Amino acid sequence: MTEPTEQDIRExxxxxxxxxxxxEGRDEEFWNAAEQELRNEDRSNTLRTPDTL
Incomplete structure (x- = not known):
């Protein structure tokens, strides 16, 4: 599992x-939400297994 990059989180x-x-004034809220979303996406991608090898 890879950590989201700062650029990924920023975008x-x-x-x-x-x-x-x-x-205005909610920078940290959006940063944290973005970071959490990206981590959750990464986790769900690692749980998936390919149908064929």
């Missing part, structure tokens, strides 16, 4: 911030 946080209407 996801920016997207979440824009979707929320660009509210």
């Amino acid at each position: 996801r946080a920016h997207r979440l911030w824009e979707q929320a209407g660009r509210p």
Whole structure:
């Protein structure tokens, strides 16, 4: 399992911030949400197994 990069988190946080209407003063909230989403995606990808080898 790989850790999300700072750039990945920054891009996801920016997207979440824009979707929320660009509210001020909630940088840390969006950063944490983005980081958690990326970690959850990574975890779900490692749990999947290929249908064929």
